[in-house]
Amino acid sequence: MISKTSTxxxxxxxxxxxREPVKILCGDVRKKxxxxxxxxxxxxxxxxxxxxxxxxxxxxxxxxxxxxxxxVENLVECFREVRRVLRDDGTLWLNVGNTYxxxxxxxxxxxxxxxxxxxSYRPNTPMxxxxxxxxxxxxxxxxxxxxxxxYLRSDIIWHKPNCQPESVKDRVTVSHEYLxxxxxxxxxxxxxEAIKELRADGLGRKNRRSVWTINTEPFKxxxxxxxxxxxxxxxxxxxxxxDGFVLDPxxxxxxxxxVAIETGRNCVGVEAKPxxxxxxxxxxxxxxxxxxxxxxxxxxxxxxP
Ligand SMILES: C[S@@+](CC[C@H](N)C(=O)[O-])C[C@H]1O[C@@H](n2cnc3c(N)ncnc32)[C@H](O)[C@@H]1O
Numbered sequence: 001m002i003s004k005t006s007t008x009x010x011x012x013x014x015x016x017x018x019r020e021p022v023k024i025l026c027g028d029v030r031k032k033x034x035x036x037x038x039x040x041x042x043x044x045x046x047x048x049x050x051x052x053x054x055x056x057x058x059x060x061x062x063x064x065x066x067x068x069x070x071x072v073e074n075l076v077e078c079f080r081e082v083r084r085v086l087r088d089d090g091t092l093w094l095n096v097g098n099t100y101x102x103x104x105x106x107x108x109x110x111x112x113x114x115x116x117x118x119x120s121y122r123p124n125t126p127m128x129x130x131x132x133x134x135x136x137x138x139x140x141x142x143x144x145x146x147x148x149x150x151y152l153r154s155d156i157i158w159h160k161p162n163c164q165p166e167s168v169k170d171r172v173t174v175s176h177e178y179l180x181x182x183x184x185x186x187x188x189x190x191x192x193e194a195i196k197e198l199r200a201d202g203l204g205r206k207n208r209r210s211v212w213t214i215n216t217e218p219f220k221x222x223x224x225x226x227x228x229x230x231x232x233x234x235x236x237x238x239x240x241x242x243d244g245f246v247l248d249p250x251x252x253x254x255x256x257x258x259v260a261i262e263t264g265r266n267c268v269g270v271e272a273k274p275x276x277x278x279x280x281x282x283x284x285x286x287x288x289x290x291x292x293x294x295x296x297x298x299x300x301x302x303x304x305p
Pocket of ligand 1: 226227249254256271272273276
């Protein structure tokens with residue numbers, strides 16, 4: 001692992017020569033990605049903090065901006081830097097959540113099952129919206145990235161059968177999130193075969209559909225929502241070749257690093273909070289290339305996620 005003060009410029013050649021499949025850079029993503037050379041990664045798979053949903057309690061945290069406009073501008077700036085470090089044929093898989101206006105509440109209590117729910121601040125209601133409005137943040141971010149030059153290629157619905165129950169009585173319970181797929185250029189690397197799904201009649205496989213039904217996966221060491229590995233796996237398989245380079249600029253507990261190892265890819269994660277870097281380091285140290293990876297190496301690129 002590299003030191004927190006390193007000023008090394010990372011390129012795929014340097015990363016490969018180090019023979020460590022996962023590296024973690026600790027600090028603000030907008031600064032740390034400056035250490036990475038242009039066009040290093042095949043794909044980026046990530047989930048930034050959602051606006052006003054969690055207090056990660058660090059100075060440069062994204063997600064705690066007073067206004068939605070500032071949040072969107074910050075994300076656009078982060079992902080502009082991501083675009084620079086992606087290869088020209090690279091892709092971005094972005095999971096970002098929708099939120100409701102806080103209805104004038106100034107804080108939110110923790111609950112016994114979800115300590116990360118506690119918030120010492122709540123964002124203001126954006127201009128033009130009303131209390132209880134669904135803000136549509138996910139689509140606002142997607143449109144802003146598209147305007148900034150990304151090609152928006154797919155809106156995938158992540159359907160969560162084991163979603164959090166909600167105490168609401170005047171709307172349906174939210175059981176999905178968006179996973180947007182963007183590309184840097186008009187044509188790009190996409191291993192369609194690697195993520196095909198079974199046909200309903202069981203006779204062969206068909207092109208992957210845009211609704212993915214995947215349960216959330218608890219991870220006891222983190223007080224925030226972690227990616228389920230089954231959500232990350234198809235993104236990495238379709239977005240990078242075996243031994244390719246994957247980026248997660250909001251690394252958290254390091255799920256993308258774990259799946260990179262399982263699928264035989266290299267990964268760089270950026271995470272602002274040193275405590276989370278430690279959690280990710282320990283988690284990654286305990287993961288190993290899976291049987292699945294062994295099969296994929298002997299059988300070419302024919303993965304089944
Ligand atoms: C939703 S969590 C990511 C969880 C991750 N996908 C996982 O599976 O564990 C978002 C992460 O972004 C980090 N973060 C927030 N602002 C950041 C910034 N400016 N630079 C880098 N990381 C940041 C938070 O500390 C948090 O760990």
